[in-house]
Amino acid sequence: MKNLKYLFLMLFTVLAFASCEEENEDKEPTFSTYFKMSITNCERVGDNLKVDFTMKNISGEDLQQVQLNGGSVWDMCEDNTGKQYYSELSIGGSWQTSVRTPMRKGESFTGSFLIKNFNTSTKANRLNLIFNCSCQTLEFYGRGEIDNIKIVDNRILFDGICTNDLGLEYTLKSATKKTVDGKNVADITFTVTNHTDQDLYDFQLTTGNARDNNDEEYNYMGISLNGYNFQTGITTKLRQSATQQYTVRIENVNPNAKTFSFKLFCSANDYPFGDYKVAFHDIAVR
Incomplete structure (x- = not known):
């Protein structure tokens, strides 16, 4: 009787093992x-x-x-x-x-x-x-x-510059109003430091429109690397770990304007920026 029970136990073990093998064989592979x-x-x-x-x-x-x-x-x-x-x-x-x-x-x-x-x-x-x-x-x-x-959120959403990529660091240097050639202008100077792991060829920043704290819109904007020769867009090579200084000029500004907000469009050949817009929020001018 003991031998018969032992045989049944062995048979059950073999069948259970075979059943598990069949289940594993039938199971579809997944990504993991x-x-x-x-x-x-x-x-x-x-x-x-x-x-x-x-x-x-x-x-x-x-x-x-x-x-x-x-x-x-x-x-x-x-x-x-x-x-x-x-x-x-x-x-x-x-x-x-x-x-x-x-x-x-x-x-x-x-x-x-x-x-x-x-x-x-x-x-x-x-x-x-x-x-x-x-x-x-x-x-x-x-x-x-x-x-x-x-989800992490470290964006600057007011009173500063919100980067378009975690590998680019934008730093505000100055923001002033002055008169140039009889026009009231606002000059906003900032630097960009390349913390990506590569040189950025054809690194381009292009201007759009700006608004002041009174919601007045300005369509005449330019950008420059040297503080002169302002253009709607500028292209250069931004080497790894290098820092470059830019100035954005907003023309015909209202003398009563105290802050300006605008976006610059950013691109570089084949580099996957996190966003293509750099946002300048409520930049106070003196």
Whole structure:
């Protein structure tokens, strides 16, 4: 009788083990089966949200091509208020809807997702990041999701300059009103320091319109590197760790104006800025 019970016990153990093996074989692989993604920063930049990440190949194989796609109409990112978004990606170049790269076994790379025109409400402080990944070597196409990512907000929203990228530091130097060639002007001088990890070729700042504290609009603006020869836009090379000084001139200003607000449009070849607008908020002039 004891032998019979022992046989039944052994048979049950074998069947249970076989059943577990079948379940594991039938289980579809997921993104986390082959890759590990870690979020290193999730921060508001201007009107946008930038999410930096590191992604590692844990598949155990060299992969000829790995493709990542941002949040799309089928799989959109979502904040904690329920608002949904598309996203773009960069792994070193300009923003794209998808990026591709080879990955050796155990290799990691860094990149970023960008969500444009992110929710302006301060209640939006968490993000569910949605994306898709494919790899022909693994015969894999699947969805990736990282939930409840904390959103950081260090923006300057009044009385100062709000940077358009976490790698650029803008510092206000002076803001004065004066008369030039019979015109009342306001000169706002500031510096830009390049803290990115590369030289920025064709770094361009372009003027738009300005408003004063009385909500009066000014359409005549120029920008200069030397305090003279003002133009609507200026292009130069901004080397890594270098600092350059600029002056913005607003013409025909109201003598009673005390503060000015405006935005400069910023671009550089193939560099993925967090936003393309540098915001100057309520700059007090003397």
